[in-house]
Amino acid sequence: MTTRTDCEALDTVDPLAEIRDRFALPDGEIYLDGNSLGALPKHVPERMRKVVEEQWGVDRIRSWNVHRWTDLPHRVGDRIGALVGAQPGSIIAADTTSINAFKAIDAARRLRPDRRVILTDTSNFPTDVYVMRGIADAAGLELRIVEPDSVLEAIDDSIAVVAVTEVDYRTGSRHDMAAITAACHEAGAIVVWDLAHSAGAFPVALADLGVDFAVGCGYKYLNGGPGAPAFIYVAPRHQIAFRNPITGWFGHAAPFDFSLEFVPAEGIARARVGTPHVLGLVALDAALDVFDGLDLDVVRAKSLAMTDLFMDLVEGWVDELDVATPREPERRGSQVSLRHEHAFPIVQALIARDVVGDFRTPDIARFGFAPLYLRHVDVWDAAVAVREVIDSGEWQEPKYAVRPRVT
Amino acid sequence: MTTRTDCEALDTVDPLAEIRDRFALPDGEIYLDGNSLGALPKHVPERMRKVVEEQWGVDRIRSWNVHRWTDLPHRVGDRIGALVGAQPGSIIAADTTSINAFKAIDAARRLRPDRRVILTDTSNFPTDVYVMRGIADAAGLELRIVEPDSVLEAIDDSIAVVAVTEVDYRTGSRHDMAAITAACHEAGAIVVWDLAHSAGAFPVALADLGVDFAVGCGYKYLNGGPGAPAFIYVAPRHQIAFRNPITGWFGHAAPFDFSLEFVPAEGIARARVGTPHVLGLVALDAALDVFDGLDLDVVRAKSLAMTDLFMDLVEGWVDELDVATPREPERRGSQVSLRHEHAFPIVQALIARDVVGDFRTPDIARFGFAPLYLRHVDVWDAAVAVREVIDSGEWQEPKYAVRPRVT
Numbered sequence: 162m163t164t165r166t167d168c169e170a171l172d173t174v175d176p177l178a179e180i181r182d183r184f185a186l187p188d189g190e191i192y193l194d195g196n197s198l199g200a201l202p203k204h205v206p207e208r209m210r211k212v213v214e215e216q217w218g219v220d221r222i223r224s225w226n227v228h229r230w231t232d233l234p235h236r237v238g239d240r241i242g243a244l245v246g247a248q249p250g251s252i253i254a255a256d257t258t259s260i261n262a263f264k265a266i267d268a269a270r271r272l273r274p275d276r277r278v279i280l281t282d283t284s285n286f287p288t289d290v291y292v293m294r295g296i297a298d299a300a301g302l303e304l305r306i307v308e309p310d311s312v313l314e315a316i317d318d319s320i321a322v323v324a325v326t327e328v329d330y331r332t333g334s335r336h337d338m339a340a341i342t343a344a345c346h347e348a349g350a351i352v353v354w355d356l357a358h359s360a361g362a363f364p365v366a367l368a369d370l371g372v373d374f375a376v377g378c379g380y381k382y383l384n385g386g387p388g389a390p391a392f393i394y395v396a397p398r399h400q401i402a403f404r405n406p407i408t409g410w411f412g413h414a415a416p417f418d419f420s421l422e423f424v425p426a427e428g429i430a431r432a433r434v435g436t437p438h439v440l441g442l443v444a445l446d447a448a449l450d451v452f453d454g455l456d457l458d459v460v461r462a463k464s465l466a467m468t469d470l471f472m473d474l475v476e477g478w479v480d481e482l483d484v485a486t487p488r489e490p491e492r493r494g495s496q497v498s499l500r501h502e503h504a505f506p507i508v509q510a511l512i513a514r515d516v517v518g519d520f521r522t523p524d525i526a527r528f529g530f531a532p533l534y535l536r537h538v539d540v541w542d543a544a545v546a547v548r549e550v551i552d553s554g555e556w557q558e559p560k561y562a563v564r565p566r567v568t
Numbered sequence: 569m570t571t572r573t574d575c576e577a578l579d580t581v582d583p584l585a586e587i588r589d590r591f592a593l594p595d596g597e598i599y600l601d602g603n604s605l606g607a608l609p610k611h612v613p614e615r616m617r618k619v620v621e622e623q624w625g626v627d628r629i630r631s632w633n634v635h636r637w638t639d640l641p642h643r644v645g646d647r648i649g650a651l652v653g654a655q656p657g658s659i660i661a662a663d664t665t666s667i668n669a670f671k672a673i674d675a676a677r678r679l680r681p682d683r684r685v686i687l688t689d690t691s692n693f694p695t696d697v698y699v700m701r702g703i704a705d706a707a708g709l710e711l712r713i714v715e716p717d718s719v720l721e722a723i724d725d726s727i728a729v730v731a732v733t734e735v736d737y738r739t740g741s742r743h744d745m746a747a748i749t750a751a752c753h754e755a756g757a758i759v760v761w762d763l764a765h766s767a768g769a770f771p772v773a774l775a776d777l778g779v780d781f782a783v784g785c786g787y788k789y790l791n792g793g794p795g796a797p798a799f800i801y802v803a804p805r806h807q808i809a810f811r812n813p814i815t816g817w818f819g820h821a822a823p824f825d826f827s828l829e830f831v832p833a834e835g836i837a838r839a840r841v842g843t844p845h846v847l848g849l850v851a852l853d854a855a856l857d858v859f860d861g862l863d864l865d866v867v868r869a870k871s872l873a874m875t876d877l878f879m880d881l882v883e884g885w886v887d888e889l890d891v892a893t894p895r896e897p898e899r900r901g902s903q904v905s906l907r908h909e910h911a912f913p914i915v916q917a918l919i920a921r922d923v924v925g926d927f928r929t930p931d932i933a934r935f936g937f938a939p940l941y942l943r944h945v946d947v948w949d950a951a952v953a954v955r956e957v958i959d960s961g962e963w964q965e966p967k968y969a970v971r972p973r974v975t
Contacts, residue, residue, distance in 0.1 A: 185625045194629045201625035209620050210613060213851070217793055218592045218608035222601040222924065230794060257842025259816030260667065283828060288817035288842065291830040295815035306828065331826075380843070386624055387637060387846035408702035409666030410695035419738075419929055421690060421713065423698040435664025435695065436787070439794035440847045444620070517629065522826050 162477070163470060168537035171466070176459050177532060183451050184384075184534040191539045191546075193518045196330075196358055196496050196529025199384030199448070208447035212440060233442040234390075234411075234433055240449045241383065241392050244457065245356060245375070246366035251397055253429050254390045254442060258357060258378050259288045260407075261393035262324070264432060265374040267296050267406040269322040269351040272399070276321035276350075277302050284309040284329040289355055293324060309334065313344055320350040327365075328358035328494030331521050333468075333486040335494050342370045357381060360392070361452065362495040362532070363461040367394055374399070382495065382531060385445030393432050400428055409434035451533060463532040464495040467540045471497050471528065474544035479551050482507075485525060496529045499547070506561035507550060513561070516546040569884070570877060575944035578873070583866050584939060590858050591791075591941040598946045598953075600925045603737075603765055603903050603936030606791030606855070615854035619847060640849040641797075641818075641840060647856045648790065648799050651864065652763060652782070653773035658804055660836050661797045661849060665764060665785045666695045667814075668800035669731070671839060672781040674703050674813040676729040676758040679806070683728035683757075684709050691716040691736040696762055700731060716741065720751055727757040734772075735765035735901030738928050740875075740893040742901050749777045764788060767799075768859065769902040769939070770868040774801055781806070789902065789938060792852030800839050807835055816841035858940060870939040871902040874947045878904050878935065881951035886958050889914075892932060903936045906954070913968035914957060920968070923953040 172178060185201045186192070192200060216224040225231050238252035245252075255261070266289075270279060279293050279302055290306065297304040307315045309329065316323060323345050328335050338354060345352040353374040359365050361382030367375055373396050379389030395403050405425070410416045411433035414424040425431045472484050475497075482499040501507055504526040508518055511526075518528040528543065550556050579585060592608045593599070599607060623631040632638050645659035652659075662668070677686060686700050686709055697713065704711040714722045716736065723730060730752050735742045745761060752759040760781040766772050768789030774782055780803050786796030802810050812832070817823045818840040821831040832838045879891050882904075892905040908914055911933040915925055918933075925935040935950065957963050 185621070187626050192628060198624070198629045200628065201620065206617060206620050206625075209616055209847075213608065213613045213616050213793070214592070217605070218613075219594050221599060221607065222605045222926065223919075224794065256663070256667070257816070257845075259818075259842035260663070260814060263814045263816075263841075285828075286817075287820070287823075287826050287828055290828050291815040291817060291820060294830045295813065299813065386620070387631065388844045388849070389847075390845070391842070406702060406706065407667060407670045408698040409664070409670075410693075410698060411666075413694070413698065416694075417929070419694050421692075421694055421697050423701045434670075435666035435798070437795045438664075438797070438845055438848050440616075440796075440851055441845050442795070444847055519629065522824070 163473070165538060165541045168541045171537040175463065175536070177463055180451060180455070181534045181536065186534060190515045190517060191543050193516065193528040193530065193543060195531030195534070196381050197519055198380055198387060199382060199531065200534050202384055202448050202451050204450065205386070205444055205447045209444060212443040230437065230439050233439060233446065234437050235429070237442055237446045237449065238392055238429065240446070241360060244452060245360050245377070246364065246368050247394050248368050248397060250428055252392050252394045253432050254379060254392045254445060255433055255437065256391060258355070258376055258391040259292055261376040261391050262289050262292045262355065263296070264405050264407065265353045265376055265393055266293055266322060266324050268403050269353050269374055270296065270300060270302060271404050272351050272402060273321035276319060278305050278320050279303070280305045280307065280312070280315055280320050280323045282307050282309040282312050282325055284331065284334065285326050286330050286355065286357060289324060289326060309336070312336070312341060316344045316348050316350060318348050320348060322351045322353060324353040326355035326357060330358060331525050332498045333494045333496040335492050339370050342372055346371065358494050358496070362464060364457040372396060379445045383445065384448040384451065386441065386448065388441065389445045390438055390441045395429055395432055400431065403431055405431055405434070407434045411435060411437070460532045464530055465490050467530040467532065467535060467537065468493060468495065468497050470537065470540050471530065471544055474541065475499065475547055478544065478548040481551050482547070495532065496527060499526045500524050501526060503556065505564065507556040509561035510550045510556035511546055514546050514550065516543050570880070572945060572948045575948045578944040582870065582943070584870055587858060587862070588941045588943065593941060597922045597924060598950050600923065600935040600937065600950060602938030603788050604926055605787055605794060606789060606938065607941050609791055609855050609858050611857065612793070612851055612854045616851060619850040637844065637846050640846060640853065641844050642836070644849055644853045644856065645799055645836065647853070648767060651859060652767050652784070653771065653775050654801050655775050655804060657836055659799050659801045660839050661786060661799045661852060662840055662844065663798060665762070665783055665798040666699055668783040668798050669696050669699045669762065670703070671812050671814065672760045672783055672800055673700055673729060673731050675810050676760050676781055677703065677707060677709065678811050679758050679809060680728035683726060685712050685727045686710070687712045687714065687719070687722055687727050687730045689714050689716040689719050689732055691738065691741065692733050693737050693762065693764060696731060696733060716743070719743070719748060723751045723755050723757060725755050727755060729758045729760060731760040733762035733764060737765060738932050739905045740901045740903040742899050746777050749779055753778065765901050765903070769871060771864040779803065786852045790852065791855040791858065793848065793855065795848065796852045797845055797848045802836055802839055807838065810838055812838055812841070814841045818842060818844070867939045871937055872897050874937040874939065874942060874944065875900060875902065875904050877944065878937065878947050878951055881948065882906065882954055885951065885955040888958050889954070902939065903934060906933045907931050908933060910963065912971065913963040916968035917957045917963035918953055921953045921957065923950050
């Protein structure tokens with residue numbers, strides 16, 4: 162059985178130990194919510210100061226050229242591309258995941274005008290499902306929602322688009338991207354992957370797997386800051402046919418010609434819409450520095466070791482909580498979810514002990530293991546906290562049952 | 569004839585003089601591009617430091633509740649609402665102007681399903697026209713583009729939506745919002761106003777005029793920073809029927825219930841889509857502090873005095889440039905545009921003299937007069953610079969003819 166001393170030993174030889182030093186980590190808190198809002202890389206504040214005080218404050222309008230603000234979506238997009246196996250020129254960072262899902266899924270269904278079904282599963286993040294519902298209703302298509310385990314068998318030649326999230330935000334269960342992508346192409350369907358809980362957590366191989374479209378989030382494992390710009394991937398082979406439903410000036414071939422005729426840009430620029438959110442993009446760009454030179458296989462190995470350890474400890478110590486996350490390494494993301502009827506007050510009691518996870522309705526206590534800044538001892542201490550909160554029954558104190566408006 | 573001493577005297581009694589001190593203004597530069605990117609209010613960097621280092625860095629995920637990040641679009645929206653005559657609860661700050669135009673115009677045309685024409689004019693900013701083109705093509709509607717002076721007569725009962733920008737980004741010419749709005753309602757059409765060059769520059773009376781929808785920009789006269797979140801206004805009477813074409817989780821009645829069924833939020837929250845861009849919203853929120861307690865009639869009076877003065881001086885001194893901006897106060901915004909075949913190198917030569925305006929194709933030299941931080945002596949000195957650049961012929965030096973990729 163592993164001991165805390167074993168964990169300390171693992172941290173000593175952790176090839177990512179020095180990466181942890183690049184993050185601002187308040188003393189005493191074990192932050193297991195990097196899958197919701199990634200921690201702050203230490204160098205980001207100075208980069209933000211520069212963009213605000215020097216670029217906005219002094220260079221002002223000239224910064225669009227001098228500091229290449231205009232290109233930010235592409236430069237940041239290519240850096241994300243390097244983390245998800247996308248070719249340069251196939252990703253931009255822009256807007257929100259929801260808006261990018263709207264662009265990608267609407268464009269995808271237009272590539273299969275003779276088909277009437279958009280397919281997703283019940284584990285998909287709700288915003289993706291809402292976006293699909295809006296597209297399906299507007300276009301007179303059927304939105305078919307199946308159980309996650311039934312996605313593969315539900316793919317047939319009636320399906321225009323399959324849009325799913327790789328890692329289930331609730332359970333941490335991971336879809337087989339290779340198999341689903343291959344099945345889509347076999348059936349002539351277009352696949353749109355949401356990488357919200359994938360990008361930055363483990364290697365993704367968009368180009369190698371022949372994925373059609375993808376979207377993802379900048380503020381989770383990419384640590385881009387609250388409400389960071391999201392990203393959208395359009396496979397190069399689809400870029401000519403890609404029809405962005407929101408035709409804004411930055412998606413124009415020549416925005417600064419100010420022509421009244423819309424001529425879509427070539428390449429991934431076609432996925433752009435309005436003026437880039439410079440402040441958010443600069444924070445995300447700076448945050449991505451942390452990944453420079455990093456081997457995502459090493460990141461993944463540490464993530465699996467940590468989630469394995471947490472599941473082992475909790476399963477060994479606590480009978481009251483069920484592990485909702487698959488034990489097979491290839492079937493999980495970088496989080497562990499525990500089920501309990503009273504998951505909400507349990508999470509609150511853990512937060513009171515400075516072990517910060519989150520609650521997802523109806524019964525999920527969710528713990529994200531961001532491999533870049535967590536240690537094995539954090540995993541140990543978090544599991545101890547779970548055991549003590551359960552054994553003591555302290556989660557039953559009324560104060561922990563108060564639900565804030567947003568969790 | 570006015571003298572520079574007169575200008576100094578005007579600045580001495582300027583009721584907005586102390587507002588200028590709230591901005592970071594690099595020495596020696598006359599910044600006449602606040603209509604493109606507003607100057608930096610001095611207190612913004614510290615607010616950004618706090619949101620990055622303390623809220624993101626320390627409070628992290630808890631900030632959604634503790635610092636009310638979730639509400640930011642509403643809180644900032646209501647502050648903008650106070651500047652454009654909108655009721656509380658009728659504006660959110662979110663996304664980009666282009667995306668908000670997409671939401672507003674698509675929702676507007678759905679309110680008139682029996683009509684087939686969307687009307688705009690050639691002075692509209694291209695992104696609005698592109699968005700309309702996309703909506704019209706997708707919905708099988710006609711996009712009718714008339715000359716700005718013909719908008720009123722073009723409004724009849726065939727028109728579903730009239731979408732126009734109040735102030736022409738090129739000439740600074742201002743539409744009659746009251747007349748066009750009234751004509752739309754007389755004809756049973758829905759009106760969508762773009763307030764990009766209005767909000768923060770002069771009073772707007774959205775509610776009093778009965779405007780249906782409006783959108784606008786956060787980074788011009790509102791000084792919200794590069795790529796600041798934009799805003800969208802939905803008149804309270806339309807909020808129940810308002811159908812946001814992009815159905816994301818923050819537009820849901822209960823986003824954190826994570827239901828798979830989309831139930832639109834009540835009120836203006838229905839115009840939201842994805843996770844709010846917190847960093848950009850905090851910068852914009854901070855920037856709006858400058859307007860606290862300000863009388864926009866005073867702002868407008870100073871703006872008219874400055875634009876009048878600039879036109880008087882240039883017309884008196886320089887024959888080679890034609891004033892493209894209307895002289896009637898009610899017909900112009902807060903900018904002056906000068907036409908010249910070689911406007912591009914002229915603007916570049918002025919920038920070399922630290923008089924920063926911008927060029928708009930094909931022949932417009934554009935000078936924005938942001939009343940909050942410009943002085944009458946700046947207007948004088950800028951006009952002198954225009955005269956000297958023309959008289960010296962220095963704009964003909966080859967180096968000024970080099971067009972950067974973006975101006």
